[in-house]
Amino acid sequence: MAEIYLDNAATTPMTQPVIDTLVENLHQAWGNASTGYGYGRQAKQVLEDARHVIAQSIHALDDEIVFTSGGTESDNTAIIQTALTRQHLGKHIITTAIEHEAVLKPMKYLEAQGFRVTYLPVDAAGQISLADFEAALDDETILVSIMMGNNEVGSRLPIAEIGARLADHQAWFHTDAVQAYGLLDIDVHRDHIDLLSTSAHKLNGPKMLGFLYRRRGINFPSYLKGGDQETKRRAGTENVPAIAAFAKAVALDTPAEKAARQARYYDFKQQIIAGLTAAGIDFEINGSVAPDNLNHVLNLWLKGVSTYIMQTNLDLAGIAVSGGSACTAGSLEPSHVLTAMYGADSPRISESIRVSFGALNTAAEIDQFVATVVKIIRRIKG
Structure with a gap:
């Protein structure tokens, strides 16, 4: 019986060029990229080459890319660390009712900590109203987190319009782009995006890997406490072979x-x-x-x-x-x-x-x- 896989929004299989890149770097770039001798320098070069490829894919700067374990960590980091760091400016957050659980559960956690969260409703097309967004935005809003595209019905949210509205507002703008990355043209500067989350396994890359785009000037402590990897923005030794494979998937896309x-x-x-x-x-x-x-x-x-x-x-x-x-x-x-x-x-x-x-x-x-x-x-x- 021939098998047909039609659940690519859940995960995608790695393609052969991505697998080949992973295997090659398991052999050649297995060193710790934080060490200063030859094995480490070799791994560091592979790491930074991959970072450049990925940064270019969303028109970002290399040092704005922070490698993470995937979309959930990226979403949690962006939302919780922003809230805790900026609560002196206000305790209001705006999101939508159709976000992924990796966004909704951090929101519920923050509500328990005294933050006020507005969940924008959607219509039968899975679309929010910009009028509802305008009505929700106030002087206490410190974060807006709205997904780029929905993982269950495919609706594409008005990211460019929201980004433009927030360009002169104190709120940082985060978007969960896990489903959209690899399908849409993303330009973080054009759309005034401050924080963006992705996951490699949604575009034929490895699992347990993604990145968080953090616009230069966005500062908050590392969500994970430990070493000084990723220029002190994400503790933990980088999985260099998998990151190289991720970059290969991005380059092919x-x-x-x-x-x-x-x-x-x-x-x-x-x-x-x-x-x-x-x-x-x-x-x-x-x-x-x-x-x-x-x-x-x-x-x-x-x-x-x-x-x-x-x-x-x-x-x-x-x-x-x-x-x-x-x-x-x-x-x-x-x-x-x-x-x-x-x-x-x-x-x-x-x-x-x-x-x-x-x-x-x-x-x-x-x-x-x-x-x-x-x-x-x-x-x-x-």
Whole structure:
């Protein structure tokens, strides 16, 4: 049975060039980059070359990139350290109701510490209102944390507009770009972004690795207490071979490749919609299929078929999809994203699946997915 992987929003497989780079550097750059002798200097050079490649990918300076263990650490660091460092200026933070748990849980932690957090609502397209944002912003606001693109429905949030509004405000602007990095053109200076989080495994890189962009002049203590690595901004010995592999994945992801992937994934979406429609399947899209969204994510409401039953049957057929965020899909909690969009009583909450595409998917696989879904639904409803 051929297996089809359609959960690339959860993680992506490393491609062969990335694997080759990792293996090569496991042999050649295994030294501690903080040491001063030859092995360390060699590792340090690989580390800094990788930092340069990654900084260029978001139009940042090399010394604005801090390597971390991934998106969760980057989000936690940006949010908690900003709040604790700047609380003398105010204790108000703005975020959205559809952020990843790596943002929402730090917010809840800060609320318990006496901070005031505004959670902007979203509409049925998974989009916030700029008017709501303006109404929430006040003189006590010290941080705005809004994701670049949503991991469950693919909605793209108005980062450029928010950044422009905050350019002359005291609040620092953080964006969780874990899903968007590798698909969208990101320019941190153009969009007035102060802090940005990523994760390598979302674009065919290694797991347990990411970076936090910190605009030069943004100062707060290292979130982890220990050594002086990353110019005292993140303690812990750098995983140089994995960082080199991350940089390889980024280098392969050229602007032309990003545009091509977005276009290809949009075609995959239309292929699924057309196939299900032609088969007479009763379904709706959760969110929007606007071409400027994150096109690798498609969330389907398959009416009358539970998420668990559909996901289980697809798994038995060798097709991997998700019921929501991979970080919460294993729990019994309903999707907070779909709940925010449609309300807790909507049947969409328990009858939806997330399909997410990656660089290795083909149109033939999409056809097979559609045919399998149609077969499962007809069997269940027949």
